[in-house]
Amino acid sequence: MAPVILVTFAGRQKRMEILTRYIHSAMDAGIIDEWHVWDFTRSQQDHEWVTREFGPVRYMGSAAPYQSNGSIAPNQALRLGATITNDLHLAIVPNDGSDDYFELVVGGWSNSHSVLRKLPLSQLRSFDRNDVPALWSRPTPGILSPGTANQIVINVDAAGVPSLHVNNVAIGHWPELDLSAGASVMVRGGWGADLELGNVRSRIQRFVGNPNEQMPYWQAYDYYAKRLKIFSDSIFLKCDDDIVYMDLEKLSDFIEFRRTNPKYIVVSANVVNNGVCAHWQQVAGSIPVGVGHFERPPGGFGGSLWQSAERANELHDYFLQTNDKHLPLPSKVIEWTERQSINFIAWLGKDLVHMALPKGDDERALTVDLPLLLDRPTAIYSDFTVSHLSFGPQEQGLALDRLIDAYDELMRNALAA
Template sequence: MEILTNYVRAALSAGIIDEWHVWDFTRSEEDRVWVSENFGPARFMHPDTPYNPAGEVTALSPFRMDAGIGGDLHLALLPKNDPNFFYEFVVGGWDNQLSAVRKLARSELATFNRDTAPRIAEFSTPGILSPSLPNPVAMAIDRNGHPVLTVNGMKIGPITEINLSGGADVMVRGGWGADLEILNVNDKVRRYIGPRNEKYPYHHTYAYYSKHANRFQDAIFMKCDDDIVYMNLERLSDFIAFRRDNPTPFLVSANVVNNGVCAHWQQRSGSLPIEVGHFEMPPGGLNGSLWESGNRANALHDYFLQTPDKRMPLVQPVVEVKERVSINFISWLGQDLKHFGFRRLGDEKALAVDMPRLLNRPVAIYSDFVVSHLSFGPQEAELHVDRLVSAYGDLMRLQLAA
């Protein structure tokens, strides 16, 4: 993903794309730390997300945010002069009826069980959080060092049992079934934190954009796998322009190296010689001999890396396909988000088969925009991962330096 990151940041710097939304579906703590350290502030958090850093509050500077949440907003204040404890403000808890303050050990930042935690203070705050409008939140420290929280114009505090005269770091999360969206996070690179340890969590992404379809009505979306290791940035603008100007295809795919359907069309056009291997059309576009063989993927990657111009032209500039296409790098229009309200379906089948069939709209492959996809799961046992990643890293540095 470090290779992909360099390509995307170059596209952002060049003004080719406007935003990068990095969805965190990591399954290991090591990966979570790496993603959180490398990809922007968190904009969205699934309810089971632990506290994430959001800013700080000092005697001179309040902490502010606009929270999209209908209940159970949690703020953690970590005093800068006390490394052992933190103070938890629960806003709109207990069915948006009460708000409370607790003192907890720092080890509890990663936990959710509060059944026995005593409350320093409790307030009746019926309806304090709006489920449909931004909730302005301001945490300040008064002249006596006590925290004062204001949400939607309703004041909680000062909490005289707490002294924060030295300032505090602020962390936030949702909880108890409540997503949290920090609406004033508008950085070009933003992190969206999905659920943990869910085997196929990707439908949460589409559910989010479908829920906010009005916001993204005029957007052009591009979705790519995290193991895209080459991207022809010179043709990315052309790909986006084609997507914008041709609304008929439901999806438009890049011309992907190591994608069964694309490999078949690459070979039919003469871009992929038979000496590299025979690349049949996978039955119905699903799986196939390339998908299951790391050795065939090695040969395909090696051939592509050796091609001088990194082009794999198809039989025509745009190829419409009826088969299922692996969605390694695809684009859709924001105006089509009204069709994305599916839930726990496999996203590839829903996007590349079910919705095009229902709407009687094709899926297209755009020949001139070439990307390379490192691997499918069944390929990984035989794939020369380290050697190929090193070669693609060298190619990336050469391309971006040109």
């Protein structure tokens, strides 16, 4: 059976904690095989939470900062499988209380040289290395292979002296360094080189995108599209980090519909607080007129719900008081040819051949541009319901704390049932 991979662009802690419980339950039930959590956080506090909460780092963009990756000690080596073309950076942070760390750059300068530097800990988050002298340097032409996961081994002998081997070649040995107290090791790429760590086998994996991009999500689609051969047999789910309700009993049906209906480029869940879904929910009589009027958003984008905290509050409150937590659409499947919000969608791995998306608006690309190019519609699947907490324009005035508490209680009751 095709593996099911959930992709989530993370992550705001308070909102995502509810989703996390649902996904762990789905994974325990064998419905979801892997969870790929892409760190596109915008605050240091959220980044630290995502780092603590979600598996080992699998992939890092070339501009991503150092990420922890293990430790070394006398007679305790660290082994990595690193897919990277140049500029593999290894930060060795001694456990002796020093204010400095050692930085190994393997295959720098277009994969021609390697160096060792000593730097203050304050520079761990900085990429500026101007005027920093090297403790050690040597030519290492072609040391990193672009065609394999490079085998990196950092060893510390009984006397605390570290050494480095790359693809079974001895690169350096530094008797002047004393790591007898051990050290933690951090990794990153750099200078246009993304880094993938092939020895990560956890079912939940972290992917760290390049920071400070206004619309960074293309990085995730680009990653999967470049690995089409690996993922072509998979089924992908993608959900926002603020999905606060999920009908787990219907998730398998949604996945099966996605698998057996290849004509749709993407299939959306039936989403609470989604302009297009709300319109069809009301057409079907699932949302009474007294809750508000939910018009068909022009071209599928924006609309009064998207921009109104008051309307979102009313819709969430109505949904939370329903008995069956389901707002059916007029039919089991709504075929759609306009834009729609991609709060919870699914696509087939084989369609990654079309999904090396340009930088910019991934939602428009997936629900407008690609369907038009390929002459394949999108669809909304009525029987699988999720609830999406908020859109950006709804933030001012949304009863966030009250709603999060209510959805948290709903989640606990649903998972305990």
